[in-house]
Every structure is written in structure tokens, then in C-alpha cells.
Amino acid sequence: MEGSPSFLFEKQLTVVLENHPGTLADVCSCLAVKEINILALSIAEMIDTGELRIVVNNARRAKALLEECGFDVLESEVLVVEMTNEPGVMAQIARRLAKGRVNIEYAYCSASKEGNRVLGVLKVSDASKALDLLADYEKWGES
Incomplete structure (x- = not known):
């Protein structure tokens, strides 16, 4: 990706x-x-x-x-995600965490209108598990 x-x-x-x-x-x-x-x-x-x-x-x-x-x-500790500003990226991240049974307790994101990157802040229920689930993002499309 x-x-x-x-x-x-x-x-x-x-x-x-x-x-x-x-x-x-x-x-x-x-x-x-x-x-x-x-x-x-x-x-x-x-x-x-x-x-x-x-x-x-x-x-x-x-x-x-x-x-x-x-x-x-x-x-508190939060997961900061810098991602491409395009439809579906946050959905993929949220779905991956949900499948791993990691809850997103709250989140906030921002991007400039012309910007191609988004900064997202997520408070998750299990920090280490979240990182493990998200570590191989490049391979998600292969599974």
C-alpha cells in the first residue's frame, strides 16, 4: 500500500x-x-x-x-497514527483492531484540506496488542 x-x-x-x-x-x-x-x-x-x-x-x-x-x-498513553488522507484507511485500522479485540475508547484526527496525510490520535484498550496487530500493515492486502 x-x-x-x-x-x-x-x-x-x-x-x-x-x-x-x-x-x-x-x-x-x-x-x-x-x-x-x-x-x-x-x-x-x-x-x-x-x-x-x-x-x-x-x-x-x-x-x-x-x-x-x-x-x-x-x-495517558495514546496511539498516534500518521496515515494517508484517503477513504478507507481509518476503516482498515479500526477493523484490524476490532478483529484483534482491541477497543478504541476515543479518537480524534485532523488533516489540512490540501494535505495528503492525516494525524490520528487513538486511545486503545491494549497498547502492546494494538501495536502487534498494526505492525504488518503493508501485508494486510495479501491476507
Whole structure:
């Protein structure tokens, strides 16, 4: 398959934020002043709060910075997938994990309109099993 996905486990930071204007700007500014780059971001809306999930270029440093800025931060491991931006790629990955009985607890993805690559972040139930299932992606079409 052309442009096979790459699979890597990264630390994701989760911050519960007050749901009002400027809160996300505060988080992003806290990281930007120390040159922490946000690679992926998702916010789930709740009633009075929002749950921010981010993958950054230096999770350990970002966690410390956010705590210094007054935020409570949780850390978890997520599967980061860089894949070709074409129909069916995520379906193949999700199906492969499902057949191996690995649950995708949540996911978020993004691509630019002109971009040919997608960055996906998946929280899976079994990290090592997921990597084993996805390791031979190039051969999937042969079976």
C-alpha cells in the first residue's frame, strides 16, 4: 500500500478547563512561551467545563509548565497514527483492531484540506496488542 501509516505511542495530556472565553488561549500561551508545540488537540464540551486533550512535542515539560500555570493535568498513553488522507484507511485500522479485540475508547484526527496525510490520535484498550496487530500493515492486502 502506498504511504503506509506509521504507529507510535505518545503521552497525551488532559486538562479540565472552565468553559468560558480565553481559557484555551491561556493554555496555549502557557505552552507557547516555552516553545512547546501542540501536535494534536481535542476539546470535549461538558456543562460548565471542557476536557482538553493534547499531544505535544515534549509532554513531560508541557505537564510541568501547565501545572506551574495552575492547571491540573492528567497524563495517558495514546496511539498516534500518521496515515494517508484517503477513504478507507481509518476503516482498515479500526477493523484490524476490532478483529484483534482491541477497543478504541476515543479518537480524534485532523488533516489540512490540501494535505495528503492525516494525524490520528487513538486511545486503545491494549497498547502492546494494538501495536502487534498494526505492525504488518503493508501485508494486510495479501491476507
